[in-house]
Structure formats: C-alpha cells, structure tokens
Amino acid sequence: MPPPHIRVRDHGPLVIEGDIPIFDAEGNQFCAPGPKSTVALCRCGRSVQRPFCDGRHREVGFCSAERAGECN
Ligand code: FES
Known part of the structure; x- marks a missing residue:
C-alpha cells in the first residue's frame, strides 16, 4: 500500500488517499x-x-x- 498522499485532479478536487485526519482552524477534526x-x-x-x-x-x-x- 502506498504511503498517504494527495493527488491533484484535473478540473476537480484534491484527493487525499490514506488515513489523514483533517482539522479546522480551531483544531476540531472534520468527519469525512x-x-x-x-x-x-x-x-x-x-x-x-x-x-x-x-x-x-x-x-x-x-x-x-x-x-x-x-x-x-
Ligand atoms: S472541487 Fe469539487 S466541488 Fe469544488
């Protein structure tokens, strides 16, 4: 399995592949x-x-x- 990474999709989103938590500016974790x-x-x-x-x-x-x- 490749390490966690981010792929930039043409004309679309940033796709994060791998288990990476995402936090807001106050340190609260988003529920994906x-x-x-x-x-x-x-x-x-x-x-x-x-x-x-x-x-x-x-x-x-x-x-x-x-x-x-x-x-x-
Ligand atoms: S990149 Fe998909 S809604 Fe904005």
Missing part, C-alpha cells in the same frame, strides 16, 4: 463523508460541503490542470 481512506477536498470554492468536494466543480466549469515540475 464516505470511506475514511479516500477524501476529496474542494479547490473550486463552490462546494456546499466545504472543505469536502460535492461534485459542484463540474456544474461551475472549474478549470485547473496543473502539472508538477521537477523537484530540486
């Missing part, structure tokens, strides 16, 4: 919807379930397809 081992975080800003993605990025036509450069 769905299976705990995979969580999608909204990066379009339009989800009504923020910080989680609810699929609304498709309705609003969110466009973002960054590619990683070389490290170092």
Whole structure:
C-alpha cells in the first residue's frame, strides 16, 4: 500500500488517499463523508460541503490542470 498522499485532479478536487485526519482552524477534526481512506477536498470554492468536494466543480466549469515540475 502506498504511503498517504494527495493527488491533484484535473478540473476537480484534491484527493487525499490514506488515513489523514483533517482539522479546522480551531483544531476540531472534520468527519469525512464516505470511506475514511479516500477524501476529496474542494479547490473550486463552490462546494456546499466545504472543505469536502460535492461534485459542484463540474456544474461551475472549474478549470485547473496543473502539472508538477521537477523537484530540486
Ligand atoms: S472541487 Fe469539487 S466541488 Fe469544488
């Protein structure tokens, strides 16, 4: 099993794969919807379930397809 990681989806959320707790600014832990081992975080800003993605990025036509450069 790969270590916990974050995958940036084209035109969509940040997908966290692995059991990583998510806390708000006051240190309270969010209860993730769905299976705990995979969580999608909204990066379009339009989800009504923020910080989680609810699929609304498709309705609003969110466009973002960054590619990683070389490290170092
Ligand atoms: S990225 Fe999916 S609702 Fe914002």
